[in-house]
Amino acid sequence: MKNYWMRIAALLFAFALIAAACGGGDDDATESGESSAATDPPETDEAMEEEEGAMEEEEEAMEEAAGVDLAGAELQLWGWASSAAEDTQLTSLVAQFNSDTGADATFEPQPEYDVALQASLAAGDPPDVFYVDSGKLPDLVDSGALAPVPDGVLSDPDDIYSSLRDVFTIDGTWYCPPKDFSxxxxxxxxxxxxxxxxxxxxxxxxxxxxxxxxxxxxxxxxxxxxxxxxxxxxxxxxxxxxxxxxxxxxxxxxxxxxxxxxxxxxxxxxxxxxxxxxxxxxxxxxxxxxxxxxxxxxxxxxxxxxxxxxxxxxxxxxxxxxxxxxxxxxAFTVCYGVASNAENPEQSWALVEYLTSAEGAAAWTSGFQVMPARESAAAGWLADNPELSAFxxxxxxxxxxxxxxxxxxxxxxxxxxxxxxxxxxxxxxxxxxxxxxxxxxxx
Amino acid sequence: MTTATKPTAEAGGLRARLRKLQQSNQPQRAQIFNREGLWGWIFVSPALLGMIVFLAIPIGMSVLVSLRDWGGITPPFESEFVGADNYRELLFDDNIRRKDFAISLRNNLYYVLGVVPVQTFIALILAVVLNQKRLKGKSFFRTAYYFPSITSSIAVSLIFLFMFQTRGAVNALLPIQDINWLVNPNGIIHNLLGVVGVDEAPGWMENNEFMSLSLWEWASGPSVAMLSIMILVTWTTVGTFMLIFLAGLQNIPVSVEEAAELDGASWWQRFRFVTVPMMKPTIVFVISLGLIGTWQVFDQIFAISFGGPQKSTLTPAFLTYFQTFQNGEASLGAAIAVLLFFIIMAFTVLQRWLMRDKDRL
Known part of the structure; x- marks a missing residue:
């Protein structure tokens, strides 16, 4: 009988080991991610030296000036899946951000976006940056899920159409910059x-x-x-x-x-x-x-x-x-929100700034019929889409x-x-x- | 209950002997805490763990969540506890939420009353036809009838979306040409009453309300849009139930059928007095499954109508989704889900009680 209980104990122990190993999987992944990230910057630097664009250098300088260390920062950007062309465009914009800054950001379009976002927020583990539909904003703000836009993280916020900033402003607090609008x-x-x-x-x-x-x-x-x-x-x-x-x-x-x-x-x-x-x-x-x-x-x-x-x-x-x-x-519009309990708020806002700056907004809307949310980008967009000025x-x-x-x-x-x-x-x-x-x- | 438990003198002796036998067998019977039982627990533990983690805990949590004021975004148990407020809003307070819930119950009730009998009947007939010995190409028909059940419900829904358009295939086959099925919110009972000249609600129906909905609205019948979805669902589920019936039919001994045939019973008599009574357990099972499935209808509504036109295809399951993920009222959604659970329970218990085996009691 004793022998028998020993076997049971051994079996339970084995279960516990498996469970521990499963739990440990995440840690391992993060560690290896971090370690690979640590080796990343030199590579990226090399790549940058090879490509060597004056603009990239400027941007890098700007990031450094802002004091945000983006090298190796893992950032998740969540959105809903739209057309394949839009997904590709945003993915390449994010890739550009990565090569400019050495960050490791990824765009992950979610099927059933509302459900996925809600689940991740309720679990206390939201993505770093995520789409917020204007209609959904009050719910998110009401539950305290969104961080307001900190002062100074976005370049020239007055350039964004005030009607669009108003959409994402509740009780005088501005929560997120618009991605584009229709x-x-x-x-x-x-x-x-x-x-x-x-x-x-x-x-x-x-x-x-x-x-x-x-x-x-x-x-x-x-x-x-x-x-x-x-x-x-x-x-x-x-x-x-x-x-x-x-x-x-x-x-x-x-x-x-x-x-x-x-x-x-x-x-x-x-x-x-x-x-x-x-x-x-x-x-x-x-x-x-x-x-x-x-x-x-x-x-x-x-x-x-x-x-x-x-x-x-x-x-x-x-x-x-x-x-x-x-x-x-x-005004139908969507913004890039950052969670109030974001792990890397500074890096997250740096990504948002990259995507919604005058250059980012222009790059994102080029070739699409969504309009840039910045007035300074409107002229360039209209030059490409002259027949759409009514919008x-x-x-x-x-x-x-x-x-x-x-x-x-x-x-x-x-x-x-x-x-x-x-x-x-x-x-x-x-x-x-x-x-x-x-x-x-x-x- | 087996005949051995009938308290006749003869059987009583039998029962005593049985009990004795059972007692003497006790140590060897599957006790769940001896060595054998322990191994049993170990073997079922992965499945049991899955059940607990993915069923029991979520069900318990949704009941707890339904007692709170949770928007679905913050961690659920940091929200305010509000007791039965969500249930009161859905059942007793005269407001828009109760009206929506009542509309969804009405729609789904007509849906259940329409789909369950029709799908059970058609499936049984198909199974009997396919079970005939002399039928050729049996496996072809079996596959053909089962095919809709294994096709994605979303894909089937989209095909029906085209078929039920004004210029779609359905109208081309029917003498009525200008019905746009899927955007027509008019109840078919209202429509039928309109044909015989009753266009307006009689006063007593207009003025009496139950759960914020007038009796006239309760009596609307399924909308034309809902009817289209009912047809679709019947078409897709008939195959599954046909298979269950086929399995049941194959358990009926051929000798019984042959005996009836020798006694000169016609096809209908054999069906009515031999097949149906012998199939009763299967029929009960199929109707139970049908009731449970139809009260939970969601995919087709989601793909085709999103609850519209004019809320005439709103169902409790869809309303749960809508309140939880579209309207930021997750607790209300959870409360609807819990109420739906009790409705399904009630219907299933009622059905099993109505169809209980009266002969064997």
Whole structure:
């Protein structure tokens, strides 16, 4: 029997050893990582000497001046996977950062990004730098997960569009610099417009006229997603929104909102506007590209989509028409956040600075239809994309696409009610009552 | 319960002898703490460890999390303990969250009531057909019917997305031409009532509410969009259940079938009075699996409709995901998951009670 217990003990001991070995694996990896990192800088220096660019030297000098030792710093950059081209671009930008500074940063696109980020934050082990969608910012700030931008780590922050900095500012604290941004534009078919002898609409009245004139048996004048992210711009143009600017009260119970929603409901009822689903397409871009709609309201990304999917489709972009209270637009933007409990905050901010500096922003957006978040980079971007100036112009008056933490449900309530409004199931007042009721529950 | 436990005088003697036999066997029976048992524990320990780490602990944690106010971002147990607040919000307070939960329950209830009987029936019929001795190309049909079950649910969903468009394959086959299935939020019971002229809710249905949803809304039936997803799911799961039925059918002795045939029973009579009664344990099993699976529907909703149009395909499982990962209300999501667990439990227990073996009690 004794012998038997000995065997059990031996077995348990073996288990313990295996467990310890598994646990130790990480340490080993880190150690070897560190040791290889320690041998890295000379190699990189050599590489740099070989390439020897004046600019690189300057940058190196700058990093040294900032007093951040990046040599061998392991940095994880998390984002969501978008197009292969974008992934490649960011990966090569990060590789450039590594060769300039000797750091060991990697871009790791995550499938199911929200889930992955949330899990890593909850586990207390977040990546060093990560994408933060403007809509997600309040939740992250509310739970104290994000570090504010420290003074002096970013070059010339005033060069970043103030409307975009505002998006990532909560209660006066600025949390992260935007990676890039997109706005909405009125994308139209110039050929159809010329054939009908019409001008590009610049006001709501003109938009209604043009949409009606361009509607034929197998084409609607205008089609855009039946949701807040598009229809909300009409609320802005009427001087209102679902919530007040500080997000503490419901603002939609106003004459401006009634006017905007009634204007839209009438357009749908007249048949000159339809939601993409109603004309058998998935979204505004497809509705326009396939020719099922003569105009759509979409963001910059439609340009790349049309180029890939409908290369023969003629299109032009104008600013969104003005409403009774002037212009209004959405700024869709993402920033690079650094966790409040980051292991290497200085190195992380150095990476963010590299990616969002004037040069970094220009390098990132070159060849893409997302716009650089810095005013100084706008001219260079427009030189490459002259036909897209309407999107850049929208930045001046664009509003954030964001709800305070815990109030996000109200967007779903609006979308739901809006879809019933345009189907003619409810009236504008009923929509407003539903949204106000939901606001009372949530605020 | 075996017949040996029936308290007749004769069987009573048998039982006493059995007990004696059991007692004399006691030392050799699988005791879980003797030497043999210990080895047993060691052998099952990897699997047991996996169960504890990946099932028991997470389930326990999600119950604990549902009692807190956790946004899903900070470490969970640093958050504030709020007791049953999340449950109160979902069940008793008249607010938007309860309304969403009620909508998801309504949608999923119709979904379950539609999918479970249909998939069970079709699977049983297919299995009986495939089990016929004289059928040629059996393995071809078996593979063909099983194929949808092994295809990625996301891939199948995307194909259905195309099929159910206005100009898609489904409308081309049907006499109705202009239904856009997947964006149509109208309940089919409402639609049917509309056909017979009931367009408006009767007053008593409009004015009486249960969980923030009027009785008229409860009675909507599945939306057209949900119906499309129900068709899709039925199509993909029928194959799996058909296989289970086939296995069950092969356990029925051929002699029983032959005896019925000799007695002059028609095909239907044999099916109704021989096959179905003998298949009852399998049917119970398939319906249990069906109930559990359909209450948890998520993939297809995620891929096709994201809860829309107008929340008509919102389900508790999807709402859990939405509140946890999209809306920053992880505790609320956990509470929905816990409530869903009790709903599934209740339905399964009710089903097993309804289909209990009355003859053998």
């Amino acid at each position: 706005t909405l534009g009125l994308v139209y078919d110039p050929v159809a417009l010329t054939e009908a002898g019409l001008e590009v609409p610049t006001t709501w009245e003109e938009l209604a006229t043009v949409a009606a004139a361009l509607t034929t048996a197998d084409r609607v004048g205008l089609s855009f997603g039946a949701e807040y992210a598009r229809a909300g711009s009409f609320l802005f143009q009427a001087g209102t929104d679902i919530l007040t600017a500080d997000g503490t009260a419901v603002a939609i119970d106003s004459d401006g909102a009634r006017q905007a929603l009634q204007y839209l409901a009438d357009l749908y009822a007249a048949g000159s506007v339809a939601s993409p689903g109603d004309i058998d397409t998935g979204w505004g871009g497809e509705a326009f590209g396939s020719g099922a709609a003569a105009m759509t309201i979409e963001g910059n990304w439609i340009v790349g989509f049309l180029g890939n999917e409908f290369p023969d489709r003629d299109f032009a972009v104008a600013e969104l028409p003005q409403g009774p209270q002037g212009q209004g637009n959405f 850049v112009d929208g930045a001046a008056y664009a509003s954030r696409f964001q709800f305070p933490s815990g109030v996000g449900d109200i967007q779903g309530v609006f979308d739901d009610a809006y879809q019933r409004l345009i189907a003619g199931d409810i009236t504008v007042d009923e929509l407003i009552k539903e949204v106000v009721d939901a606001g009372d529950d949530l605020l």
